[in-house]
Amino acid sequence: MTELAPRTPAELTELLRARPGRVRLVGGGSRQDRLPPRGAAVVVSLRGLDGIERLEPGDQTCTVGPGLPRAELDAALHPVGLELPCGGDGTLGGLFAHDPVGAMTAGGSSPRSLLLGLDGVLADGTPWKSGARVVKSVAGFDVHKLLVGSNGRLFAAVRLHLRLRPRPRAEAWFRLDGLDVGAAAERFLALRSLAVPPRELHLDRDARGCAIVGRFTGRATFVCERLRALALPEARPFAQLHLEPTPGGEVLAGIVLASQVAALLAAVPGRFLLRGDGRFELATADADATDAALLQLPRFGAEACIVRGAPARRGHGTPLDAGARRLLEGLRQALDPDGVFV
């Protein structure tokens, strides 16, 4: 397996200009088991583009290389009282391009809302940029928004301009266990629609029943008062963002309206993990159960695709709107006409 590891944007540009054939862009490589197979493509690791080029605490912005591990950015932000307020791990390029977590709560910060701009390189080695380094700019089209969820198939991002936020002064986790589907869905909906919802909210269904887990953040007075007023028992942090497939099983990732969760859960069996913004993962017993779920989901206004399972099945999902599909195909054709990035 060939793996190339440019250390600068210029090296990546040169590498792509040399037309290496099909290319799979990877960050830390931790999400490759969630993507369709790469075939014989050359692996280009962006792990070497790992600098924090600029960190402006006063402006609450920074510029980083895509290969920077999230943990390293967090370590740099901690002493200046800032954070990147979204979930996800691995390298920052991978986090934004794969967008596995999204916002942890309704209307919360997400990779989409924190990406102010980027410098990118097209498959033919053309360097370009979009967006800006400042927290507000509407100059030019927001092409950088296409990074989110592109899984490295449109262009390589070589520099990310990010928005940061003050680290909350206090936080408290809570957990409600042993709920049935109806009670869990109801509690989830109620917490999610508070004027200040929990910063993180999860509904976790396993064989034993449902749990609601979350985290309030803010001033100490507020955080303590919230748990008390809502009768929420304090708990340990919850770190599970993804489901692992059971042997022979698959995992679907999707989005659903919170009001449809109870009906959805009643209709589809299996371990289910839902976050406050309506993103979910569903572990199915096997491919047949996945296909049955994919047929059911549109009834609840939900959309999903296979993220874990046989490589050839990954990426298949509920049908997309025909007009949107036309645009997705057009964008891919426009930015990578030779289909270099796989």
Place this chain on the structure above:
Amino acid sequence: MLRRVPPLERDLVRLLGAPRVLSQPDALLAWECDGFTVHRSRPRAVVLPETTAEVQAVVRLLHAARVPFVPRGAGTCLSGGPTAGGETVVLDLARMRRVLQISTADLFAVVQPGVVNLDLTAAVRHLGLHYAPDPSSQSVCTIGGNLAENSGGPHCFKYGMTTDHVLGALVVLPDGELARLGGPAGTRPPHGLDLPGLFCGSEGTFGIATEITVRLCRDPQSVRTLLFPFAAMRDACRTVSDIVGAGVVPAALEILDQATIRAVEASVYRAGYPLEAKAVLLVELDGPTEVTAEEAAEVRAFAQQNGALRIEEATDAAERARLWKGRKGAFGAMGRLATDLYVLDGVVPRTRLEEALERITAIGARHGVVLNNVFHAGDGNLHPNISFDGRDPDATARTIAAGHEILRVCVELGGSITGEHGVGSEKLDHIGMMFTATDLAVMARVRAVFDRDGLCNPGKALPQRAACAEVAKWPQMVARVLGEPEAGR
């Protein structure tokens, strides 16, 4: 005298009926410009569709005839975005003003594009909800225009821009096909891209949004509005830095300079701002009562440390409305100072605000223009406003030259030529300060995915060789005044 109706207009009348197709030159006067009055041009015709199907039918007809068209909301854009060239048909969406769905469980609304921003909040207020993005023009501007411009407003420091509140849109693409981008459950499924994010801010060049799904927010438990006059602009800016540096995230942080204060106080927007102040800082905090109480105490302390001349806090809704009246009416008040007002919209990193303002003042003095500043201090989004007499070519030339230099300063300081008003036709000459020809070519490729034939709002947002002469008039004028080649060409 009978006027011969050209075939295209006849076909439009067949689709919509005569009262909803305007093509007599006199009837088109109201559509000859937007809030950027320097650039005027009457369209070929204006149509007033009421449904997605009508928009689709009109677009199909125009596409088949290769006639350019422009969607238009309320026409409050400040960058010439909806101003149409002489061959262009305007689709005025003002009649598409129905709120189609409100979900209190999932906190979203689906609206037609002509719904006025403030009317949406009015429609959900009884439910304890509101629509957060609040451009100062919110009593007039439409959600469709907000989407196309990615509009901001005083409260976007905490709540984000329009893009952060748009979940999806039904779009009539420029060839008449329909595309559903995102939806109430989210802007993209895991096997899709953020198409609403890309569409937002496309300035009417990617198609016509006929249904827009937006997020609704719960009303905060408490709101505290404070006003701090200062003897120096520097002190106001430092207070902002202290507030932000302490991790307080106010809903709004707005500054008005002395010239603006005086204009406001001499107008119907009088708010009782002290005339002797060199700057006033308006801070709004919202959230749980105990939180805003703590934050208000911190904010007051910072203002005092930086020498606030006094502290005023609204005690009820009427007081709050008064404190905001001057800010919200600032543009209107400045409009009284001269026949024309050029509203700039540069952004600088917040830490460079003081420096930027000093340089802007110097530029104004050098060009001898009347310059006021009112700005979203939390975001570093400056609105230097130049009052001038558009009938005077010399005054216009000095205004253009000063504006150009100001935007160059913003870019030099690491910022942007526009924070919320868009490029439109006004900043085609400035966009090259931020982007290379290659960057713009990539954007043009993306635009062509939506509009292969370049019929939808041509000559806006990106410099374009093919721009029709009318639309290109303003950049050419800029180039003449500045003696510079047009950017990106």
